[in-house]
Amino acid sequence: MASVTLSNIKKSYGSLGVIHGVSLSMEDGEFIALVGPSGCGKSTLLRMIAGLEEITDGDVSIGGKVVNELTPRERNIAMVFQSYALYPHMTVAENMGFNLRLSGEPKPAIAERVAEAARMLDLTDLLDRKPAQLSGGQRQRVAMGRAIVRNPAVFLFDEPLSNLDAKLRVQMRSEIKTLHQKVKTTSIYVTHDQIEAMTLADRVVVLNQGRVEQQGTPMELYRKPANLFVAAFIGSPAMNILDGTVEADGGEPAARLGDGTAVRISADRKVKPGQRIKVGLRPEHLSPGAGRGALAGQTLLVEPTGAQTHVVFDLAGQAVTAVVDGEYPARYGVRFQASIAAEQVHVFDRESGIAL
Amino acid sequence: MTEMSSSIRMSTGTKIYLYVSLIIIAAVVVVPLLTTALGGFKTLGDLRTNPFGLPVDWQWTNYTDILFGERYWRQMMNSLIIAVLTVTLTISVSAMAAFTFAHVRFFGSNFLLNYFLIGLMFPAATAILPLFIRIRDLGLLNTYWGVVLPQVAFGLGMSILLFRNYFRNLPEELFQAAFVDGCGYIRFFWHVSLPLSRPIIATVGIVSFVSSWNSYILPLIMLNSEAMYPWPLGIMVYRGEFGTEWQLVLAFITVTILPTIIVFFLAQKHIIAGLTAGAVKS
Numbered sequence: 058m059a060s061v062t063l064s065n066i067k068k069s070y071g072s073l074g075v076i077h078g079v080s081l082s083m084e085d086g087e088f089i090a091l092v093g094p095s096g097c098g099k100s101t102l103l104r105m106i107a108g109l110e111e112i113t114d115g116d117v118s119i120g121g122k123v124v125n126e127l128t129p130r131e132r133n134i135a136m137v138f139q140s141y142a143l144y145p146h147m148t149v150a151e152n153m154g155f156n157l158r159l160s161g162e163p164k165p166a167i168a169e170r171v172a173e174a175a176r177m178l179d180l181t182d183l184l185d186r187k188p189a190q191l192s193g194g195q196r197q198r199v200a201m202g203r204a205i206v207r208n209p210a211v212f213l214f215d216e217p218l219s220n221l222d223a224k225l226r227v228q229m230r231s232e233i234k235t236l237h238q239k240v241k242t243t244s245i246y247v248t249h250d251q252i253e254a255m256t257l258a259d260r261v262v263v264l265n266q267g268r269v270e271q272q273g274t275p276m277e278l279y280r281k282p283a284n285l286f287v288a289a290f291i292g293s294p295a296m297n298i299l300d301g302t303v304e305a306d307g308g309e310p311a312a313r314l315g316d317g318t319a320v321r322i323s324a325d326r327k328v329k330p331g332q333r334i335k336v337g338l339r340p341e342h343l344s345p346g347a348g349r350g351a352l353a354g355q356t357l358l359v360e361p362t363g364a365q366t367h368v369v370f371d372l373a374g375q376a377v378t379a380v381v382d383g384e385y386p387a388r389y390g391v392r393f394q395a396s397i398a399a400e401q402v403h404v405f406d407r408e409s410g411i412a413l
Numbered sequence: 414m415t416e417m418s419s420s421i422r423m424s425t426g427t428k429i430y431l432y433v434s435l436i437i438i439a440a441v442v443v444v445p446l447l448t449t450a451l452g453g454f455k456t457l458g459d460l461r462t463n464p465f466g467l468p469v470d471w472q473w474t475n476y477t478d479i480l481f482g483e484r485y486w487r488q489m490m491n492s493l494i495i496a497v498l499t500v501t502l503t504i505s506v507s508a509m510a511a512f513t514f515a516h517v518r519f520f521g522s523n524f525l526l527n528y529f530l531i532g533l534m535f536p537a538a539t540a541i542l543p544l545f546i547r548i549r550d551l552g553l554l555n556t557y558w559g560v561v562l563p564q565v566a567f568g569l570g571m572s573i574l575l576f577r578n579y580f581r582n583l584p585e586e587l588f589q590a591a592f593v594d595g596c597g598y599i600r601f602f603w604h605v606s607l608p609l610s611r612p613i614i615a616t617v618g619i620v621s622f623v624s625s626w627n628s629y630i631l632p633l634i635m636l637n638s639e640a641m642y643p644w645p646l647g648i649m650v651y652r653g654e655f656g657t658e659w660q661l662v663l664a665f666i667t668v669t670i671l672p673t674i675i676v677f678f679l680a681q682k683h684i685i686a687g688l689t690a691g692a693v694k695s
């Protein structure tokens with residue numbers, strides 16, 4: 058196990074910069090998720106930590122030692138790839154023990170460590186099979202087994218669940234979390250799926266266009282997004298974003314939407330009357346029902362998911378989603394009313410996108 | 414691909430057209446082979462009056478005389494030694510060169526690759542005189558190496574191209590995983606690339622085997638002792654001796670082409686897989 062530190066990491070391909078000075082510090086045993094949309098540089102960053110990509114500028118340190126010039130093997134990292142990257146001509150046991158074989162470990166020691174990892178991942182019965190004879194989930198477990206068998210300082214996961222179907226993804230997600238709780242190895246996990254990042258990680262780093270937008274615990278990011286990008290990226294369904302102008306509504310600040318609807322905002326927000334803002338409403342914070350300051354509009358779409366129903370309604374000419382109880386009698390075309398507590402209304406500067 | 418082919422429904426007319434075409438193409442290939450093999454069972458008179466039919470009286474001795482004679486086996490052994498050396502050297506050299514071209518970028522790599530590929534445009538016959546002089550200067554005239562080395566050199570262009578395309582189509586993540594596991598280029602080549610390249614090894618092996626087996630001009634120029642002759646030269650000598658007895662010449666040809674046909678049938682799955690490797694994304 059080891060801490061990982063990135064100091065002002067930059068990466069460019071010729072004149073095209075893709076990572077613009079990222080600095081991060083990951084503690085020993087921590088589980089960090091790098092999350093962001095496609096092309097944000099998260100995989101490039103991971104590959105630079107792994108030693109598979111050259112670093113244009115800055116330092117990567119593992120266990121307090123700068124590793125820029127070291128090979129992946131010398132960095133003592135293990136990586137799990139999206140496509141599993143198992144060796145098709147080797148059995149499960151050979152795949153898992155390959156790195157130990159290369160480092161000249163005696164055969165009995167390899168067999169013992171492979172057996173131990175196989176027990177941990179429930180792969181004991183599959184050790185003699187070839188990757189082609191395994192299901193997607195089993196292959197991913199072998200890829201994880203290959204990583205843990207060498208007892209690395211850091212685990213790197215590059216979108217390891219993207220190739221699995223939705224049900225298996227949820228199952229593997231909990232297996233990864235359980236595994237981390239058992240081995241407590243520093244883990245860096247790249248994903249574009251914010252649910253995966255939120256459920257797995259101790260700390261989530263949101264990347265956009267090669268820069269860190271925000272980092273923090275999953276709940277910090279959810280409750281206090283630093284800007285519009287993070288606000289829209291974290292949370293599912295995504296936060297509703299509406300244009301508004303700040304007004305003082307009976308002493309309390311409010312955002313006046315395009316159609317004249319007033320949305321009360323918390324008094325501690327740093328806003329001034331007349332300021333042009335973006336208002337962020339999380340769908341799960343919109344409670345159905347009439348009342349003072351209720352937001353109302355015609356129901357455009359009803360999406361039952363079982364325990365919950367997503368109601369999309371028209372507000373100030375924009376489709377706004379509310380998450381309501383599955384038993385709520387939502388119907389297409391009827392008027393839908395919802396209210397939201399002032400403290401739960403997010404406010405962003407319209408020009409800079411920064412949270413106010 | 415298989416699913417797609419099986420889902421295409423053909424009309425009866427199309428099917429008939431397809432089968433007739435295939436039968437004609439098969440006949441064009443099979444008739445000369447069958448005529449040669451059956452001709453070997455005939456008497457000379459039978460061959461003249463009935464060149465395409467079944468033998469009236471099966472002359473098994475035409476074949477047994479050849480198979481129990483020393484000449485056929487000596488020429489077969491010569492052909493085998495030359496072919497095995499050619500195949501082994503071609504695979505070893507071209508696989509290593511192709512791996513380098515596929516994975517390592519170095520100054521002049523493109524130029525060097527193109528230099529090898531230029532070899533595709535020139536058959537050995539076009540350079541026969543300088544080749545002869547060089548082999549003579551190396552003291553390799555009338556040795557197996559005098560035939561093997563030029564064959565390997567002229568086969569490198571195609572072999573490198575086939576290997577390189579195959580290596581480039583191995584998933585990049587496999588290379589990265591091996592790199593993380595502690596492989597360098599050489600270990601990746603030996604432990605991962607090569608074991609995964611059986612189809613292309615078979616293809617290159619068969620192509621260079623058949624080309625060596627049928628090679629005529631190089632042995633003709635480089636070998637001058639009849640004891641060293643592979644079978645294409647052997648046929649020439651045999652025809653010189655038995656020029657009027659065509660049934661014997663046909664029997665001799667049949668037993669000499671038999672090994673290549675057997676090898677081809679055994680490896681045809683690999684040959685087709687190797688030649689089409691990377692044509693579509695799997």
